[in-house]
Amino acid sequence: xxxxxxxxxxxxxxxxxxxxxxxxxxxxxxxxxxxxxxxxxxxxxxxxxxxxxxxxxxxxxxxxxxxxxxxxxxxxxxxxxxxxxxxxxxxxxxxxxxxxxxxxxxxxxxxxxxxxxxxxxxxxxxxxxxxxxxxxxxxxxxxxxxxxxxxxxxxxxxxxxxxxxxxxxxxxxxxxxxxxxxxxxxxxxxxxxxxxxxxxxxxxxxxxxxxxxxxxxxxxxxxxxxxxxxxxxxxxxxxxxxxxxxxxxxxxxxxxxxxxxxxxxxxxxxxxxxxxxxxxxxxxxxxxxxxxxxxxxxxxxxxxxxxxxxxxxxxxxxxxxxxxxxxxxxxxxxxxxxxxxxxxxxxxxxxxxxxxxxxxxxxxxxxxxxxxxxxxxxxxxxxx
Numbered sequence: 001x002x003x004x005x006x007x008x009x010x011x012x013x014x015x016x017x018x019x020x021x022x023x024x025x026x027x028x029x030x031x032x033x034x035x036x037x038x039x040x041x042x043x044x045x046x047x048x049x050x051x052x053x054x055x056x057x058x059x060x061x062x063x064x065x066x067x068x069x070x071x072x073x074x075x076x077x078x079x080x081x082x083x084x085x086x087x088x089x090x091x092x093x094x095x096x097x098x099x100x101x102x103x104x105x106x107x108x109x110x111x112x113x114x115x116x117x118x119x120x121x122x123x124x125x126x127x128x129x130x131x132x133x134x135x136x137x138x139x140x141x142x143x144x145x146x147x148x149x150x151x152x153x154x155x156x157x158x159x160x161x162x163x164x165x166x167x168x169x170x171x172x173x174x175x176x177x178x179x180x181x182x183x184x185x186x187x188x189x190x191x192x193x194x195x196x197x198x199x200x201x202x203x204x205x206x207x208x209x210x211x212x213x214x215x216x217x218x219x220x221x222x223x224x225x226x227x228x229x230x231x232x233x234x235x236x237x238x239x240x241x242x243x244x245x246x247x248x249x250x251x252x253x254x255x256x257x258x259x260x261x262x263x264x265x266x267x268x269x270x271x272x273x274x275x276x277x278x279x280x281x282x283x284x285x286x287x288x289x290x291x292x293x294x295x296x297x298x299x300x301x302x303x304x305x306x307x308x309x310x311x312x313x314x315x316x317x318x319x320x321x322x323x324x325x326x327x328x329x330x331x332x333x334x335x336x337x338x339x340x341x342x343x344x345x346x347x348x349x350x351x352x353x354x355x356x357x358x359x360x361x362x363x364x365x366x367x368x369x370x371x372x373x374x375x376x377x378x379x380x381x382x383x384x
Contacts, residue, residue: 084160118165
């Protein structure tokens with residue numbers, strides 16, 4: 001199925017597809033339920049795609065967020081799972097915009113060449129959930145550096161990351177004028193740190209997610225990114241980027257399942273004709289296609305605004321909302337079109353069905369997206 005707009009960044013898309021061609025359905029199926037795609041990550045790194053957002057002066061590709069979104073879209077559209085790639089992209093905004101020159105010189109060239117991996121983003125906590133300003137993980141400045149105590153959850157790929165970007169409270173909430181004050185961001189090497197414990201969490205999709213415990217963990221003074229107490233503002237850049245990139249992944253997921261479903265529905269015959277001729281099969285696929293096209297346009301608008309340094313929170317949230325719902329509708333329609341075979345592992349529909357369902361809940365629940373739009377775009381009273 002031709003997808004309008006795939007001629008945009010044609011060389012970039014072609015390069016990604018060439019890498020993905022060596023990692024087909026059996027590769028991803030063999031990793032279930034919780035294997036890490038080491039060979040795939042290495043291939044993307046060697047080809048330079050995981051360093052896309054790192055400036056050229058630090059050995060990266062100097063790409064825009066729009067181009068990064070295309071990379072993740074094509075991985076998904078090729079049948080791959082880009083979850084092992086996206087964190088290294090969306091945390092870049094915080095480091096690039098707020099990290100010191102010394103910090104960037106120290107870590108970015110090594111991230112670019114693959115000798116360091118930055119895939120762990122420690123923000124969410126069991127007691128706070130989506131209410132990020134309620135986190136209680138504490139960073140206390142001591143003579144040796146910073147002492148960390150607390151717990152993070154849903155910190156995906158922490159077992160496979162060398163570095164962690166951590167949000168922690170440096171000033172107790174009761175001493176702050178606003179809940180968003182008193183939070184700071186740290187970037188540090190998490191390997192072999194005394195007091196740091198990582199425990200995997202089994203989930204319905206393969207995201208290598210974990211919970212991380214900090215018990216008097218010491219990190220150096222220069223782990224601090226930017227100024228003390230301004231960390232919440234710093235990670236907002238990363239959150240908008242994350243939502244745009246996740247939207248692109250969902251677009252790719254939708255393309256993949258629609259490709260499979262339309263091909264199957266065009267050739268599978270029941271009662272003497274292809275099942276795709278039946279409106280009960282055809283119309284859900286057509287509706288999902290229309291929804292994906294609309295979400296794709298908002299994705300590109302959001303990415304363009306981000307790249308131009310313009311406000312994009314509304315667009316980033318809408319892109320994530322629309323794309324996650326459209327890809328889920330496409331996956332549902334594809335599963336129905338395949339009938340019993342949709343549940344067969346070898347068709348890869350059930351895997352994508354599980355993978356794309358996540359994004360109505362993460363990285364932000366769609367209900368919170370609607371609450372944001374209602375309050376900050378439509379001007380309605382705050383609902384929470």
